[in-house]
Amino acid sequence: MLRRDKRADLRAGFTLMEVLVVVAILVVLAGIAVPLYMRYLDEAKVNVAKVGCRNLTQAAETYKLKYGDFPASLDVLAQVQPDGSSPYIEPSSLLDPWQHHFEYAAQGPHNASLGKPDIWSAGPRPGDPNGAIGNW
DSSP states (O other): OHHHHHHHHHTSSOOHHHHHHHHHHHHHHHHHHHHHHHHHHHHHHHHHHHHHHHHHHHHHHHHHHHHSSOOSSGGGGGSOOTTSOOOSSOGGGGBOTTSOBOEEETTOTTTGGGTOOEEEEOOSSTTOGGGOEEOO
């Protein structure tokens, strides 16, 4: 009986092979999960950029209602206004999720017929015209 208890005590841990199998399973699961997570993260950044464009458009339209014309640049919206009122947006709102400045054209080609300015982000790959995310 003593001998059997001694064997059970020696066998109480995991073997190296068992640990390696578990680690291999975890690596496979992580290899599947990480690309899925990254895709959702990229989609979330695109959605944040769309919301940023809408917020900046609203701020520019509010500025136009008060001063009669759209601002010369988006930076004007983040500064104390000429009449001393507070800024329309926070300076951090001028950056898209990829930490690039939003682009702005008061009389842009996309929204000219609607009487709105064009505001867009270059997207995850600046310079790629198909990757632009705008308010049109």
